[in-house]
Amino acid sequence: MADTALHxxxxxxxxxxxxxxxxxxxxxxxxxxxxxxNHRAPMLCKLGFxxxxxxxxxxxxxxxxxxxxxxxxxxRLTILTDRAEPISNIKPDEARKELDDALILxxxxxxxxxxxxxxxxxxxxxxxAISA
Amino acid sequence: xxxxxxIDSRRKSVTNIQKITRTMQLIATARYQxxxxxxxASKPYTNKISELVQDVSSAGSADDHPLLKQNDxxxxxxLLLLTSNRGFxxxxxxxxxxxxxxxxxxxxxxxxDTDLYVVGKKGIRYFSFIGQKLADTFPDLPDAPSFQQVQTxxxxxxxxxxxxxxxxxxxxxxxxxxxxRQEPETAQLLPLQKETSDDDANAETxxxxxxxxxxxxxxxxxxxxxxxxxxxxxxxxQFFSESVVSENVARMVxxxxxxxxxxxxxxxxxxxxNRARQSQITTELLDIMGGVEALK
Numbered sequence: 001m002a003d004t005a006l007h008x009x010x011x012x013x014x015x016x017x018x019x020x021x022x023x024x025x026x027x028x029x030x031x032x033x034x035x036x037x038n039h040r041a042p043m044l045c046k047l048g049f050x051x052x053x054x055x056x057x058x059x060x061x062x063x064x065x066x067x068x069x070x071x072x073x074x075x076r077l078t079i080l081t082d083r084a085e086p087i088s089n090i091k092p093d094e095a096r097k098e099l100d101d102a103l104i105l106x107x108x109x110x111x112x113x114x115x116x117x118x119x120x121x122x123x124x125x126x127x128x129a130i131s132a
Numbered sequence: 133x134x135x136x137x138x139i140d141s142r143r144k145s146v147t148n149i150q151k152i153t154r155t156m157q158l159i160a161t162a163r164y165q166x167x168x169x170x171x172x173a174s175k176p177y178t179n180k181i182s183e184l185v186q187d188v189s190s191a192g193s194a195d196d197h198p199l200l201k202q203n204d205x206x207x208x209x210x211l212l213l214l215t216s217n218r219g220f221x222x223x224x225x226x227x228x229x230x231x232x233x234x235x236x237x238x239x240x241x242x243x244x245d246t247d248l249y250v251v252g253k254k255g256i257r258y259f260s261f262i263g264q265k266l267a268d269t270f271p272d273l274p275d276a277p278s279f280q281q282v283q284t285x286x287x288x289x290x291x292x293x294x295x296x297x298x299x300x301x302x303x304x305x306x307x308x309x310x311x312x313r314q315e316p317e318t319a320q321l322l323p324l325q326k327e328t329s330d331d332d333a334n335a336e337t338x339x340x341x342x343x344x345x346x347x348x349x350x351x352x353x354x355x356x357x358x359x360x361x362x363x364x365x366x367x368x369x370q371f372f373s374e375s376v377v378s379e380n381v382a383r384m385v386x387x388x389x390x391x392x393x394x395x396x397x398x399x400x401x402x403x404x405x406n407r408a409r410q411s412q413i414t415t416e417l418l419d420i421m422g423g424v425e426a427l428k
Contacts, residue, residue: 011176011177012177013172013177013178013279013369014170015176017178030350041347042345042347043349044184044188044347044349044355045355046354069358069359071184071187073344080177080181082280082283083280091154127223
């Protein structure tokens with residue numbers, strides 16, 4: 001196990017969400033999904049919205065993360081994110097309602113357009129995460 | 133009889149007050165442990181963010197980032213004061229208000245106007261009483277705000293700082309050093325100051341990580357620009373967390389002193405009551421004996 005494992009740590013400002021040995025991790029980087037296995041070269045990337053999947057001896061644990069950073073160094077993967085919510089806690093009805101609410105947000109100026117775009121992207125990512 | 137009865141009723145009221153202060157002490161102890169656990173839980177995130185900032189800084193310079201630049205032309209500063217919503221916490225609010233007032237005077241001496249932002253009813257009430265104009269008071273903030281709530285405040289300050297409204301943003305809060313020691317402090321939130329690591333352990337990690345070549349995505353410059361606002365948010369969150377922990381410690385200590393003082397007072401009143409009762413009995417006995425003598 002030790003040879004094929006990497007240490008995975010998911011930290012939010014309020015909680016140490018996960019601290020375990022994992023066989024592989026798939027994380028939502030800002031430009032797409034990134035798969036990480038043991039002894040990967042050092043990496044530092046920005047995260048986007050999406051599902052974070054951690055495969056370990058206990059099974060697969062999935063979290064919805066929104067923004068943050070991932071650092072891979074010395075076979076240790078550290079994920080810093082504002083929020084990591086277990087995907088099983090997301091209710092489909094609420095996720096769909098969130099998307100409907102995001103779609104009717106005002107888009108009068110640049111700031112509002114950006115905020116609306118971000119809210120829609122986030123809501124769509126949540127729906128994608130639960131349907132996957 | 134009237135004197136002994138009055139002392140007895142006072143003793144009962146002191147006993148009731150003691151029960152209340154003891155309960156408040158227990159509640160403050162429970163809240164202190166809860167808030168301390170929360171403050172400790174935010175440490176790994178803070179440490180890691182600082183580590184990432186150092187790593188990325190070595191790869192890409194962001195000296196011209198708006199959060200690092202001080203606008204010398206602007207003669208206005210912002211001061212955020214973190215006080216508590218409730219009293220019974222000894223000198224906690226008084227010390228913080230004195231620290232903030234000192235910062236306001238200092239800014240005035242250096243020729244800066246200050247926009248005062250106050251969190252907590254105690255601070256708001258004091259500054260309203262002395263007629264100080266407040267820029268904002270955050271009335272919806274709970275006693276222990278979440279990261280999301282603090283993030284909104286930090287984002288507002290960053291927007292105003294970047295737009296050139298403020299020359300600097302300071303925060304007056306109660307720094308938690310240990311359960312026995314907390315100090316009021318005014319810290320600079322913006323512009324961000326480069327951290328000086330005086331810790332040997334930190335210095336060692338700096339050297340070890342400086343030699344690492346990362347796969348950056350996106351470029352280090354962009355990554356650093358993304359990391360700096362996070363640093364500001366987490367720093368402000370830490371100020372809030374430390375203030376909440378210190379408030380609970382202060383309340384715990386104040387309520388313990390009040391409970392002890394009530395205990396002393398109860399002892400004193402019991403002695404006074406016994407003395408009054410004894411003298412009353414003596415007087416009554418003397419009266420009876422006097423009556424018996426008169427009947428003879």
